[in-house]
Every structure is written in structure tokens, then in C-alpha cells.
Amino acid sequence: QKEVEQNSGPLSVPEGAIASLNCTYSDRGSQSFFWYRQYSGKSPELIMFIYSNGDKEDGRFTAQLNKASQYVSLLIRDSQPSDSATYLCAVNDARGSNYKLTFGKGTLLTVNP
Amino acid sequence: DVKVTQSSRYLVKRTGEKVFLECVQDMDHENMFWYRQDPGLGLRLIYFSYDVKMKEKGDIPEGYSVSREKKERFSLILESASTNQTSMYLCASSYRSSGNTIYFGEGSWLTVV
Numbered sequence: 706q707k708e709v710e711q712n713s714g715p716l717s718v719p720e721g722a723i724a725s726l727n728c729t730y731s732d733r734g735s736q737s738f739f740w741y742r743q744y745s746g747k748s749p750e751l752i753m754f755i756y757s758n759g760d761k762e763d764g765r766f767t768a769q770l771n772k773a774s775q776y777v778s779l780l781i782r783d784s785q786p787s788d789s790a791t792y793l794c795a796v797n798d799a800r801g802s803n804y805k806l807t808f809g810k811g812t813l814l815t816v817n818p
Numbered sequence: 819d820v821k822v823t824q825s826s827r828y829l830v831k832r833t834g835e836k837v838f839l840e841c842v843q844d845m846d847h848e849n850m851f852w853y854r855q856d857p858g859l860g861l862r863l864i865y866f867s868y869d870v871k872m873k874e875k876g877d878i879p880e881g882y883s884v885s886r887e888k889k890e891r892f893s894l895i896l897e898s899a900s901t902n903q904t905s906m907y908l909c910a911s912s913y914r915s916s917g918n919t920i921y922f923g924e925g926s927w928l929t930v931v
Contacts, residue, residue, distance in 0.1 A: 739919065748908055748922040749861075793861070805851075805876070806920055810860035 707732040709796050711809035719817050724781040726812050728794030731775070737797040738770055738777045739806065742790045749793055753779070784816040821845070822923035824909050830929045837896040839926050841909030847921075848914035850892035852876075852884060854905040855925075861908070867892055868914065899930045 708731040718724045726740075737756050741749035755761045755768040755777065767780040777796075781788055791811040825840045843850065851866040853876075863876030865884040873884050881903060885893045892911075896903055906927050912920040 748925045750922070751919050754919060805863060805866060808861040810858070 707735075707796070707807045709794055709807050709809040711792075711794050711812045713810060714813040715815050716812055717815045717817060718784050720784060720786060722784050722816075724784045724788065724814055724816070726779040726781075726792050726794075726814065728777045728779075728809055729775055730777070730794075730796045730807075732796070732807075733772075733775065735772075735775075735796045738768070739795040739797070740766075740768060740777075740779045741793040741795060741808075742788075743793060743811065744790045752792075781814075784814075786816050786818050789814060789816050822909055822911055822921050824907075824923040824926045826926050827924065828927045830931060831896075831899050833900060833930060835899050835930075837899050837928065837930075839894040839896075839907055839909075839928070841892045841894070841911075841923055842890050843892075843909075843911040843921075844890065845911065845913075845921070846889065847911035848889070849912045849920070850886065851910040851912075851920065852882075852892065852894045853908045853910065854878070855908060856905050864894065864907075896928075899928075901930050904928060904930045 710729045739754045740752045743749040753768045755770045761768045765782045769778045791813050793811045794809040795806040822843045852864045853861045855861050867873045867886040883895045906925050909923040910920040912918045
């Protein structure tokens with residue numbers, strides 16, 4: 706059973722701070738990693754994906770991947786109240802039936818003005 | 819932009835009723851998925867389809883069936899709705915290639931009374 710673990714939070718940060726969201730996964734064969742943001746009552750929307758070890762930056766967001774440690778994180782710089790949402794980590798396995806994503810349960814982020 | 823449309827946003831059904839949830843995507847994606855999302859349990863995969871008339875069980879298929887007669891349309895069927903199927907249902911789609919992003923519809927809130 707593949708597992709994706711996230712701290713449920715809530716993670717509370719002041720406006721302008723860096724928010725750090727973490728995710729670990731159990732399947733060493735995992736190849737693709739995704740971060741989704743979900744506002745209350747809405748569906749998940751993609752923020753970033755990362756395939757290779759290291760950092761990937763997109764605006765205020767940076768995804769970090771360490772396959773040896775089976776760890777992926779999302780940093781949000783200059784956090785804004787509009788970033789307050791649940792962040793879902795998702796992992797895809799490139800082997801076999803690779804169409805599925807396994808999701809973590811999400812971390813609730815609150816950015817305080 | 820990718821558009822995944824779930825025709826029914828809010829439904830209230832009685833126990834024992836047959837329920838159809840419809841999903842249409844406009845990106846010619848091969849893969850389509852049905853998830854349900856419940857507080858504390860996260861996103862759980864019910865069924866997915868990688869081609870027309872093809873389907874595979876996800877993690878929680880019991881009590882559900884699916885139909886994919888056309889590439890763009892994927893239907894979730896609750897043969898005899900029960901109160902424990904009260905949930906938010908999310909349809910999603912993606913290209914077949916491994917690692918490709920999945921895109922979600924807006925969700926269907928189903929209440930079974």
C-alpha cells in the first residue's frame with residue numbers, strides 16, 4: 706500500500722513569512738510529485754510538479770525533492786492571506802499501472818494578516 | 819485551458835435510489851478518474867479509466883460502478899445509494915503518459931438521506 710504522509714496542521718504563519726509544507730512517501734519507485742492547493746469547498750488545483758531531485762521554482766513557490774530521503778516539500782515565500790488553503794501532496798508511480806496519483810490528506814495553511 | 823465539467827454540483831438523494839454522476843472533459847485525455855473526498859480521510863480513488871470502455875478499480879470501488887462509452891465522458895453510478903456515500907465526488911482527467919498532471923472538475927456534493 707503506497708502511502709503519502711503530510712502533517713495535517715494547521716500551519717499558521719504571519720503574512721510575508723515563508724511557509725514550509727512537507728510530505729513523505731513510501732514507494733521508492735515514485736517518479737512524479739505534485740502539489741495541489743484546495744480552498745475550502747472547492748476542488749484541488751495544481752500548483753507545481755517536480756520530477757527531478759533538487760529545487761524547482763515558480764514565482765513565490767519552490768518545490769524541493771529528495772528521492773533518497775523520499776521527501777518532497779513546498780515553500781511559499783512572502784505568504785499572503787490568499788494562500789490560506791489546504792495543500793495536497795500527490796505522488797505518481799511510473800511503473801506498472803502508473804495513471805493514478807496517491808494523495809496525502811493535506812496540510813491546512815493559515816496566513817495571518 | 820483544461821475543462822472538466824461535472825454536471826451536477828449539489829444533489830440530495832434518498833437511500834436506495836440509483837444515482838448518476840456525469841463528467842465531461844474537453845482535452846482529449848485518455849485517463850479519467852473518480853475520487854471521493856471526506857474530512858479526515860482525504861482523497862480516495864473509486865475507479866479510473868484509461869480508455870473507452872476500459873476501467874479499473876481504485877481503492878474503494880464497493881457500492882459504485884462506472885461507464886465510459888465515449889472518450890470525453892465518464893460516469894459514476896451508485897446502484898443503491900446509502901447514507902455512507904454522502905460525500906464530495908471529484909472527477910479528474912489526464913493524458914496517458916506517466917507523470918502527467920491530473921485536472922479536477924469542480925466537484926459534486928452528494929447527500930443521501
